[in-house]
Amino acid sequence: MGTAGRPDALTPALPRAALQAAVGTARISRMTAVTLRTETRVRGPRVLALFAALGVLTFALVWWQTTREPKRFALVDPGRLYRCGSVSPGQLERLQRAHGIGRVISMLDPNAPESVLERAAAQRLGLIWENVPLRGNGESTPEA
Structure with a gap:
């Protein structure tokens, strides 16, 4: 007590x-x-x-x-083609190491903040970065 x-x-x-x-x-x-x-x-x-x-x-x-991995990352053609949403610099570095990626094709606005970071990371890693912007309304580019 x-x-x-x-x-x-x-x-x-x-x-x-x-x-x-x-x-x-x-x-x-x-x-x-x-x-x-x-x-x-x-x-x-x-x-x-x-x-x-x-x-x-x-x-x-x-x-x-x-x-860890970008949104909707998936294999399209083994060893040749992968797809995903926009990637952060860290994600791009991990993907490049894991899958030997040599080229990034972006379909976003090239001046969008995500695209600017992605392009800088690709250049730093020695990857080819290409941009084919889609308007987002379901139509393809005017060149197509």
């Missing part, structure tokens, strides 16, 4: 009959409430920390999966 007849946070909760025998019926309900509240306070931060850790782990796994 702690000070003023209250159980310590580390003292396990006693069965109701043992509490009645030890302190009498008048104080039993107050002591039980204190014991439960103390146990909840000790467990609460642990549960919160567990959920926070699970949230951080889930976020990290999702981020790692979605940034």
Whole structure:
């Protein structure tokens, strides 16, 4: 028992009959409430920390999966042709190492921020970067 007849946070909760025998019926309900509240306070931060850790782990796994390879990356012709959405410089470097890519054909606006970064990464890696912009309305280029 702690000070003023209250159980310590580390003292396990006693069965109701043992509490009645030890302190009498008048104080039993107050002591039980204190014991439960103390146990909840000790467990609460642990549960919160567990959920926070699970949230951080889930976020990290999702981020790692979605940034590792570009969106919609797929094989078209083995060893010759691959397709995907726009790529970050890090993704382009990983693709070049993993698949031996030598040329990038971009169908985005050449002045779009994604295209500028992609072109700079391709030049840094020694890749050929070509641009065939599509208007985005379903029509092909005027040259076609």
